[in-house]
Amino acid sequence: MSTEQKTKSLLNHPLLQLLKNNKGNPRTLILMEPLWGIPFNLITPFATLYMYSQGVTDVQIGLILSIAMVVQVIFSFFGGILTDKLGRKFTTMMGDFFGWSVACLIWSISNNFWLFLIAMLFNCFEQINQTAWYCLLIEDAEPKDLLGIYTWVNIGGLIAIFFAPISGLLINSFTVIPVIRVLYLVFAVNMLIKVVVTFRYCKETRQGKIRMAETKDTSLLHMLYEYKELIPRVLKDKEVMKVLSVSVILYITNIVSTNFFSLYVTQWLGIESRYLAFFPILNAAVMLIFMIGIQHKLELVKFRIPMWIGLALYAIAVILLILAPTGSIPFVIVYVFVVAVAGSLVMPRKDALIQLNINAEERARINALIMSFTIAFSSPFGYFAGWLSSIDRRLPFMFSFALFLVAIIIVGRIRDPEFSK
Known part of the structure; x- marks a missing residue:
């Protein structure tokens, strides 16, 4: 194949065509993801150490x-409520x-428990942002494009992981505190740029305009009171509850892997800590290859089958890790590889299924x-996971x-979206 043919084939890749066809909010928000993802991944491995190095104790970190x-x-x-009242874009x-x-900005100047607590409390505004951001991202997109859009969101986060070793190199030269302070400042500026770009290039969604008009004369307290009718409707919606159950399970298992994988690998398997930085990069590389090279070929397959396979791979990977002999890096590498493939199959589909199974008129709430x-x-x-880890x-x-x-059983009972059949 000639260079020209390869270039043409690349430009015709379904993921690039999806970006080309989804002008406006989806493309703008996807292209801006590295502004958040790169500094986030540079800081996250050292955020706890940054606090600890400034005299914040383990108990205080846990309390925060x-x-x-x-x-x-x-x-x-x-x-x-705020997303409906103020609009997706503004929220x-x-x-x-x-x-x-x-x-x-507060994190960059923090040097005691109280400043770190204040910074963390401001960061909780991000939970409001998540609801509005997802609505802004997908509400004006075609349902058939949701899997591809969520694939792009995952790709944006994965690319950012490759920048993570940079902070380790800087810390080796300049120590933790000054490096993380500067990185937090860079993060603050990046997000300010993101706000400006969102204001300039994003538009309020059609559903957002409808909900803003409907709630214009409705007080926040009354909208809060309306939850007493909405919550039972959500709890009675079997499809939503099934997807929610899977989402909770994946959230819990992510807590386990995020907080206890490094302890298990270093303390139980006896693998040197210097290898830990290699595993997230391997995970990101495998997921990127899978998402770019294979994901689009599975779009016509029912959601349940890829999710079943992905969850089964997750289970197999965990067994591999549990059975890994002491000091066996190859076992851990295989574990990371299998988890990456599993995540590529499960995560974008889980996110898309949530949006496809909820009432579009009440998407924000x-x-x-x-x-x-x-x-x-x-x-x-x-x-609970920490207590288990303390035992074994x-x-x-x-x-x-x-x-x-349990998730495999639940997914078997989820109904596939109509367009995927």
Whole structure:
């Protein structure tokens, strides 16, 4: 194949065609994702160390996280109301400004428990932003394009992971505190740019305009009171509850893998900590290859089959990790590879299924409820997983295995969207 043919083939890739055909909000928001993703991935591995290095104790760090989780549930609950009342575009801008730009500015100057707590509380505005951002992203898009749009969102996050080692190199030269301070400042500026770009190039969605008009003369308290009718409707919607159950399970298993994988690998398997930075990059590389090279070829396949396969792969990967011999890096590499393929199959479809199964007229408030339920239902399991890990490092992953089996059963009962049949 000639260079010209390869270029033409690349330009005709379904994911690029999707961006070309979805002008406006989807394309703008997808292209802006690295403004958030790159600094986030540069900072995240060292955020706890940044606090600890400035005298914040383990107990205080845990207290900050616990308080933040409670506030996140509250903010998520109000996210739908504000998104309807103020509009998708304005609420997204507000969430980015207060939840990230202001929060990161405070983080950049934080040197004690109280400043870190204030920064974390401002960051809780991000829960409002999530509801509005997803509505702004997909409401004017065609339902058949949702899987591709969510694939792009995942790709944006994965690309950002490749920048993560840069912060490690900088910290080796300049130490943690000054490097993370500068990175938080960069993050604050990036998110301010994101607010300006959103204001300039995004438009309020059709449904957003309808909901703004409908709620113009309705007080926030009355809209909050309306939840007493909406919550039972959501709880009685079997399809929404099935997808919500899978979402909660994936949230819990992500808590386990995020917080206990490094402990398990270093403390139980005896693998040196210097290899830890390699595993997220391998995961991102495999997911990118899968999403760009294979994902679009599965668009005509029913949602359940790829999700079944993905969840089964998750379960197999956990068993591989549990059975890995001490010091066996190849076993861990295979685990990371299998998890990456599983995530490529499951995550975009889970996000798309949520949007395809909810009432479009109440998308903002239902999304807010789903987010609140997910965080609230999952919150006790961080402590539970920690308790299991204190008994035996393998137990949190055995718990994850059991949850993946439950998810497989639930997915078997989910109805495929009409357009995928």
